[in-house]
Amino acid sequence: MNKSSRFVFSSLCFGFAFLYVPILVLVVYSFNQSAITSVWGGFSLRWYFALFDNEQIIDAALLSVRIAAVSATFATILGTMAGLALAQMGRYRGRLLFTGLIAAPLVMPEVITGLSLLLMFVSLQELVGWPMSRGASTITIAHITFSMAYVAVIVQSRLSSMDQSLQEAAMDLGGRPIQVAFDITFPLIAPSMLSGWLLAFTLSLDDLVIASFTSGAGASTLPMIIFSKIKLGVTPDINALATIIIGIVGLGITIASWIMLRQNKNKENG
Amino acid sequence: MNTSHATNEVIKPLNMNFQDAMWRKFITYLPYLWLLLFFLAPFIIVLKISFATPIVAQPPFTELFDLDSDTSRWWLASWENYQFLTEDNLYWVSYFKSIKVAFISTIICLLIGYPMAYGIARATPIKRNILLMLVILPFWTSFLLRVYAWMGLLGKNGIVNSALMHIGIIDSPLQLLYTDMAVYLGIVYTYIPFMILPLYANLEKMDTSLHDAAADLGARPWQVFINITLPLSIPGILAGSLLVFIPAIGEYVIPALLGGLDSLMIGRTLYDEFFVNRDWPLASAVATILLLILVIPIMLFQRSQRDKPQS
Amino acid sequence: MKTNQPTKSYVADTPWLDREASPFIQIKNLSKNFDGTPAVANIDLNIYQGELFTILGGSGCGKSTLLRMLAGFETPSEGQIIIDSKDMAGIPAYDRPVNMMFQSYAVFPHMTVAQNISYGLKKDGIEKSQIKNQVNEMLELVQLSALGKRKPHQLSGGQRQRVALARALIKKPKVLLLDEPLAALDKKLREQTQFELMNLQYELGITFVVVTHDQEEAMTLSSRVAVMNEGRFIQIGTPSQVYESPNNKFVADFFGTINFFNATVQNANQDSKVLRATLEKTGTELDAKFDGNIHTGDQITIAVRPEKISITKNNPEGENLTITKGVVEDLAYYGNRSIYRIRSQSGRIIQVSAQNFARSEQLALEWDDEVYLSWNSSCNVVLTE
Numbered sequence: 001m002n003k004s005s006r007f008v009f010s011s012l013c014f015g016f017a018f019l020y021v022p023i024l025v026l027v028v029y030s031f032n033q034s035a036i037t038s039v040w041g042g043f044s045l046r047w048y049f050a051l052f053d054n055e056q057i058i059d060a061a062l063l064s065v066r067i068a069a070v071s072a073t074f075a076t077i078l079g080t081m082a083g084l085a086l087a088q089m090g091r092y093r094g095r096l097l098f099t100g101l102i103a104a105p106l107v108m109p110e111v112i113t114g115l116s117l118l119l120m121f122v123s124l125q126e127l128v129g130w131p132m133s134r135g136a137s138t139i140t141i142a143h144i145t146f147s148m149a150y151v152a153v154i155v156q157s158r159l160s161s162m163d164q165s166l167q168e169a170a171m172d173l174g175g176r177p178i179q180v181a182f183d184i185t186f187p188l189i190a191p192s193m194l195s196g197w198l199l200a201f202t203l204s205l206d207d208l209v210i211a212s213f214t215s216g217a218g219a220s221t222l223p224m225i226i227f228s229k230i231k232l233g234v235t236p237d238i239n240a241l242a243t244i245i246i247g248i249v250g251l252g253i254t255i256a257s258w259i260m261l262r263q264n265k266n267k268e269n270g
Numbered sequence: 271m272n273t274s275h276a277t278n279e280v281i282k283p284l285n286m287n288f289q290d291a292m293w294r295k296f297i298t299y300l301p302y303l304w305l306l307l308f309f310l311a312p313f314i315i316v317l318k319i320s321f322a323t324p325i326v327a328q329p330p331f332t333e334l335f336d337l338d339s340d341t342s343r344w345w346l347a348s349w350e351n352y353q354f355l356t357e358d359n360l361y362w363v364s365y366f367k368s369i370k371v372a373f374i375s376t377i378i379c380l381l382i383g384y385p386m387a388y389g390i391a392r393a394t395p396i397k398r399n400i401l402l403m404l405v406i407l408p409f410w411t412s413f414l415l416r417v418y419a420w421m422g423l424l425g426k427n428g429i430v431n432s433a434l435m436h437i438g439i440i441d442s443p444l445q446l447l448y449t450d451m452a453v454y455l456g457i458v459y460t461y462i463p464f465m466i467l468p469l470y471a472n473l474e475k476m477d478t479s480l481h482d483a484a485a486d487l488g489a490r491p492w493q494v495f496i497n498i499t500l501p502l503s504i505p506g507i508l509a510g511s512l513l514v515f516i517p518a519i520g521e522y523v524i525p526a527l528l529g530g531l532d533s534l535m536i537g538r539t540l541y542d543e544f545f546v547n548r549d550w551p552l553a554s555a556v557a558t559i560l561l562l563i564l565v566i567p568i569m570l571f572q573r574s575q576r577d578k579p580q581s
Numbered sequence: 582m583k584t585n586q587p588t589k590s591y592v593a594d595t596p597w598l599d600r601e602a603s604p605f606i607q608i609k610n611l612s613k614n615f616d617g618t619p620a621v622a623n624i625d626l627n628i629y630q631g632e633l634f635t636i637l638g639g640s641g642c643g644k645s646t647l648l649r650m651l652a653g654f655e656t657p658s659e660g661q662i663i664i665d666s667k668d669m670a671g672i673p674a675y676d677r678p679v680n681m682m683f684q685s686y687a688v689f690p691h692m693t694v695a696q697n698i699s700y701g702l703k704k705d706g707i708e709k710s711q712i713k714n715q716v717n718e719m720l721e722l723v724q725l726s727a728l729g730k731r732k733p734h735q736l737s738g739g740q741r742q743r744v745a746l747a748r749a750l751i752k753k754p755k756v757l758l759l760d761e762p763l764a765a766l767d768k769k770l771r772e773q774t775q776f777e778l779m780n781l782q783y784e785l786g787i788t789f790v791v792v793t794h795d796q797e798e799a800m801t802l803s804s805r806v807a808v809m810n811e812g813r814f815i816q817i818g819t820p821s822q823v824y825e826s827p828n829n830k831f832v833a834d835f836f837g838t839i840n841f842f843n844a845t846v847q848n849a850n851q852d853s854k855v856l857r858a859t860l861e862k863t864g865t866e867l868d869a870k871f872d873g874n875i876h877t878g879d880q881i882t883i884a885v886r887p888e889k890i891s892i893t894k895n896n897p898e899g900e901n902l903t904i905t906k907g908v909v910e911d912l913a914y915y916g917n918r919s920i921y922r923i924r925s926q927s928g929r930i931i932q933v934s935a936q937n938f939a940r941s942e943q944l945a946l947e948w949d950d951e952v953y954l955s956w957n958s959s960c961n962v963v964l965t966e
Contacts (some may be wrong), residue, residue, distance in 0.1 A: 004491050007385065007451065008385050008388055008389040008392070009389065011382070011385035011386060011389065012385070012386055012390070012401070015382055015384075015386040015462075016300070016386075016404060016405075018382070018459070019404075019405070019408050019459070019462070020404075020408070022416060022419035022420055022422075022423055022459070023408060023411065023419060024418065024419075025419060025423060025429055026415070029422065035579060049300075069467070070777075072726075078300065078301045079301070079417070081296075081297045081298075081300055081301045082301035082302075082305075084297050085297050085301065085302075089294065089297070089298050092298060094302065098302050098305075099572060099575075100569075100572050101302070101306070101310060102305070102460040103568070103571060103575050104309070104385055104568055104572070105309060105470055105514060105574040106513070106571075107513060107516040107517055107518050107567075107568060107571055108516075108520075108564075108568075109516070109519060109520020109521065109522075109537060109560070109564075110517070110520065110522065110537075111520050111522050111537045111540045111541060111557070112316075112520055112557050112560060112561060113309075113312075115316060115540065115544060115554070115557050116312030116313050116315065116316045116557070117308065117312050119312060119315045119316055119319055119550070119554065120308065120311060120312035123315050140307075141308060144304075144308075145304070145305070145308040145309055148301060148304070148305075148555075152301070153575075163685055163687060165683040165684075165685050165687040166680035166689060166690075167688050168652075168654055168674070168681075168683070168687070169681070169683055169687035169689075169745075170689070170700065171653075171654075171673070171675045171747075172652060172653075172654075172674050172675070172676045172680055172681045172749075173680065173700050173704060173748065173749070173752065174675050174701050174704035174705055174752070175675055175700075175704050176289070176675055176704075177290045177293055177294065178289065178290060178293045179704065183700075184689060185554040187691045188690070188691060190549050202409075202410050204411070206339060206412050206413050206414065208414055208523055209522050209523065209541075212545075213509040213544075223412070223414050226412075226414055226415070226418070227313075227414060228491045229505075229525065230418045230421065231526070231527070233421070233425070233472070238415070238418060239422075241415075242412070242415040242418070242419070244562075245411060245412055245415065246411050246415075249407070249410045249411050250407070252410075253403065253407060253410065254455055257403065
């Protein structure tokens with residue numbers, strides 16, 4: 001290996017180590033009998049049992065999953081529409097502003113989006129009486145808003161690399177625009193829509209700042225609970241929670257990759 | 271019926287039926303309306319409230335004007351929040367600190383991320399996919415928990431200190447947590463996939479025959495890199511840097527968990543003004559100024575996205 | 582299917598010469614502007630039922646834009662398109678009696694071959710059993726019978742093209758548009774497909790409009806060719822017309838190779854339409870037939886095809902011959918023919934192409950040989966632009 005490849009190789013190693021060592025440490029110490037991380041007290045599952053007894057955490061987890069599922073679904077629908085509009089509807093009035101509105105949520109600091117949405121909800125309440133109280137629904141609306149930008153970018157990117165003549169051919173053969181969308185476009189962007197959904201789900205599940213701003217009494221999401229606990233310092237039951245989450249994610253990705261590999265193999269064998 | 275248009279506007283054929291026209295309008299304008307209502311309009315409200323005064327009430331701020339009270343005092347809006355911001359040192363320091371931290375973190379991300387992206391782009395297709403997956407995987411696990419992991423590592427009783435003491439390099443634990451260094455570490459750790467992915471997308475698409483041509487003309491490897499690879503990867507560098515820099519300026523969680531109290535970043539300042547001091551108008555003013563600072567980078571980002579949408 | 586030879590003569594059908602015949606496709610003063618730049622500029626064209634009409638031009642000449650306007654994917658900035666007496670203005674692509682075969686074939690990757698072919702019929706609301714029969718018929722016609730259940734990624738490029746063709750033809754369109762149909766095929770497949778397309782068109786009687794940049798393709802396939810450049814038609818005619826009687830240098834040079842000579846008109850007989858001119862520098866005299874407004878003293882260009890020129894070692898001295906002298910500069914042997922580059926007395930290079938049939942004159946030419954070039958004066962094409 002010449003010098004530059006060695007450099008690249010070692011930076012790859014260093015980079016991945018940097019990414020994964022903290023996660024590994026979390027996992028290892030979730031099985032630590034002792035409550036103090038630096039002291040290894042032996043292998044134990046006590047923190048996992050403690051988790052399952054903790055109603056607060058379980059309720060919060062269920063709430064987070066519910067919010068994530070709903071917001072991901074709507075974000076995918078709206079984001080796909082946005083991606084379609086950007087990629088295919090040519091120029092229309094206000095398009096420039098729209099591209100800005102889609103790009104901005106991708107980089108906007110969460111404190112700003114959170115604050116602005118909360119103030120929006122408060123003003124709406126004054127003006128029209130809705131939302132009566134903040135909670136799961138306002139959090140969901142907030143999540144839909146920023147997630148749809150991510151879905152839009154994914155869908156738009158897939159659409160622009162797709163052969164445009166496929167849709168034209170369908171039109172040429174007698175398909176009206178709505179039919180073409182359902183016959184041709186959606187099947188072809190379906191994988192991107194799925195990735196978008198998964199991304200939106202993760203973003204929602206993981207969000208702390210925006211949820212803190214837009215939530216109300218009684219609606220605590222999992223990140224909010226975790227944050228209030230870890231603000232005070234390291235607690236081992238959170239380690240256990242982390243390991244569970246990592247396990248689920250790892251499993252999910254493995255299954256997804258396996259499915260994709262199978263699909264590719266099927267394609268080749270015909 | 272002839273249509274005369276001088277531009278490449280999408281011209282709807284004149285007798286597109288009602289259904290098709292509605293479909294087009296629906297697709298184009300529904301997401302637009304949503305974003306106008308829930309993304310853009312809120313910013314205007316923030317601006318409006320930044321001119322209000324905090325009161326003990328629900329909601330905890332005054333209206334901009336009160337038409338019922340007597341005429342000399344009907345205009346309640348004031349600049350006092352902004353005045354306060356410019357007078358109190360805390361805020362200037364926070365803004366500058368945030369920019370500084372974001373900037374340095376971006377540079378570090380670039381220095382670590384570029385070789386990684388380069389290595390991944392150069393790998394064989396199978397390895398490439400595995401490596402990419404490995405880069406993205408941490409991103410799917412909870413960001414909060416990953417920052418928490420660093421708390422465990424850097425604490426007085428944490429792994430790093432224990433290891434160093436064990437080896438004998440130090441005698442008593444170092445203050446690693448609640449320092450600026452911890453914040454840098456946290457930001458780089460969290461945001462590095464955002465640097466790697468756009469860079470990778472750019473490097474992967476690069477035409478390697480340019481490198482071969484340069485080498486053929488006598489350029490040494492590092493010259494090929496400086497003269498060809500680097501300049502061509504500037505769009506990727508720009509996209510990745512903006513994806514890190516802009517959100518990092520307003521970052522709250524990482525400074526809250528890993529940072530010290532000596533100098534706060536603006537995200538924390540805003541959060542504290544809002545939740546701790548319950549001063550909504552002041553928080554709004556802080557947010558407005560932050561937005562103003564970010565307008566130009568955000569426009570830059572939007573420009574870079576316009577030419578090449580990257581996933 | 583049929584053998585690889587065209588089964589009928591196409592030249593016999595010349596509806597464009599029949600004053601009574603009304604054109605199937607009428608294009609009147611058609612223009613299309615993109616951001617102010619004209620892609621298609623004031624085009625007039627009549628295409629008759631049953632023609633295999635080719636629009637020929639380099640990239641960027643506007644031919645694809647014209648095709649897309651016919652299909653309904655672009656709206657004209659100006660002008661009209663009338664198909665089968667019906668004005669197409671405002672009619673979207675999905676309502677036109679026109680179908681298109683795209684350059685990329687655009688076969689739907691997520692559907693089987695049979696599903697692809699039946700798509701158009703499904704959109705028309707035709708009964709399932711009917712669809713099945715027609716699809717099977719089509720599969721037979723394009724020789725893909727066994728492949729109905731396959732997916733496109735399992736097919737070769739040529740097979741995918743047949744799917745695209747079948748898919749379009751099953752709708753029995755009045756006009757079939759083909760965008761560079763032979764471009765993606767290798768040489769052998771190209772020749773085969775060429776004949777198949779011609780036969781198919783003749784059998785089905787559908788009007789074909791083909792767009793291509795390949796002049797060979799245009800000449801072999803078409804009943805008529807329109808040469809297009811920068812949004813306008815330069816010349817419209819049968820393949821032999823555009824090849825043998827180009828009306829300007831652009832068209833002349835577009836097909837194969839041609840020799841240009843600058844000449845001055847000595848005498849232009851307006852009654853017999855024959856002129857006498859002298860080539861510049863050499864002063865060689867020649868006669869040529871001409872059209873239009875040419876007068877004594879005009880500067881014109883004489884164009885002669887390389888294969889019309891004979892090379893001899895001695896002066897051939899015959900009637901109706903244009904004769905000039907030169908020196909062999911270069912020669913290239915192609916087996917069945919040879920190409921010679923002769924430097925004439927004016928210093929210009931003249932290209933001559935000769936079949937290598939049995940030589941009766943022991944004509945073995947070497948570099949620097951002095952030779953006579955001669956051709957029948959009827960081969961002189963007079964060009965003024």
